[in-house]
């Protein structure tokens with residue numbers, strides 16, 4: 001672009017100089033107070049988002065310049081309408097997104113009917129689609145219509161100090177026939193199919209998986225708090241997906257169906273789960289299982305399939321202390337013949353309460369007995 005056009009491009013932006021003192025076309029501060037501001041504001045290296053309501057049935061999509069910083073300066077509400085979503089999409093490289101503790105409100109109670117994404121009305125999902133590298137922090141997400149975050153970062157990303165609060169969905173509403181309104185395959189906190197991701201210091205209060213890792217490598221989930229849902233999951237793993245190099249540490253898990261789960265589809269092939277390390281996690285109030293590793297998904301403890309080998313699953317380092325409710329299984333491992341491989345070091349796992357669960361077709365667990 002020739003220099004003489006630059007002042008024209010900058011007309012609606014405050015000019016900021018770069019290190020060399022020369023203006024670039026992105027050296028500006030863009031402000032968003034409605035969707036009509038997005039197209040020009042997202043060309044700026046600083047984007048400030050004021051409080052506003054996104055019209056029902058429309059998505060808020062930010063496609064940012066490399067290195068941009070986004071500051072949330074007020075709460076963003078999303079209008080209510082049955083449509084596919086997503087409600088918010090952010091993409092770009094080396095981005096700093098700071099929610100400053102403000103809210104994104106997805107209007108969940110409008111959609112929740114106890115059927116999740118399995119039935120009932122179409123629910124916009126995910127609520128937030130994260131396609132940035134860099135950092136994403138300090139956002140308070142309430143009332144996601146269905147799944148909250150879907151993360152597919154193009155390069156290393158750290159998500160921190162984010163809250164997903166769908167706790168209003170714990171109770172029945174007028175649309176849910178007595179079921180918990182947010183129930184059933186509905187409100188996953190983080191759905192992850194990606195590499196090079198850290199999620200830390202975050203909180204998820206929901207009715208499904210706190211995190212579900214479906215594919216990828218070099219993924220760390222640490223020092224988070226999960227409550228109300230189905231725990232920390234790898235899977236479900238369908239065909240042609242590999243998960244490896246996962247560290248799950250220092251999380252607290254409260255009042256969930258299980259603390260830790262690996263679920264692979266009984267009929268899946270050409271997939272694998274390997275190199276997963278759990279340390280220093282604490283869990284209480286688990287109603288079904290402490291630890292569940294199951295190759296029979298979507299059944300639970302059904303007939304397993306060996307098409308997704310599971311190997312190198314360790315509980316090492318700081319002790320993981322898991323306490324299950326009476327009636328729950330402490331540990332259940334349901335492998336197909338030859339489906340679970342190698343030696344798993346479980347010497348830093350302590351599980352109390354409930355009753356021993358089955359361990360099928362696998363003798364490789366070392367340093368632990370129940």
Ligand SMILES: *[C@@H]1O[C@H](CO)[C@@H](O)[C@H](O)[C@H]1NC(C)=O
Nearest residue numbers: 053077078079080107109110
């Ligand atoms: C969407 O509906 C929910 C539940 O009825 C309500 O709490 C929320 O305020 C509504 N959102 C908007 C933007 O009107």
Ligand SMILES: *[C@@H]1O[C@H](CO)[C@@H](O)[C@H](O)[C@H]1NC(C)=O
Nearest residue numbers: 137158159160161200201223
């Ligand atoms: C997470 O919390 C710890 C302890 O407060 C802090 O040291 C760390 O910097 C936090 N991580 C991020 C990415 O803010």
Ligand SMILES: *[C@@H]1O[C@H](CO)[C@@H](O)[C@H](O)[C@H]1NC(C)=O
Nearest residue numbers: 217218219244245246247275
């Ligand atoms: C296991 O995963 C960790 C963490 O991602 C990684 O550093 C290590 O190299 C992996 N080990 C193997 C044998 O792949």
Ligand SMILES: *[C@@H]1O[C@H](CO)[C@@H](O)[C@H](O)[C@H]1NC(C)=O
Nearest residue numbers: 303304306335336337360361
């Ligand atoms: C062992 O795996 C086979 C399939 O490989 C399965 O049919 C059988 O049910 C498993 N055994 C138990 C006790 O689950």
Ligand SMILES: *[C@@H]1O[C@H](CO)[C@@H](O)[C@H](O)[C@H]1NC(C)=O
Nearest residue numbers: 275276277312314343344345
């Ligand atoms: C898991 O434990 C086994 C058995 O001790 C060991 O061979 C393997 O290297 C460990 N894996 C990781 C990722 O630490």
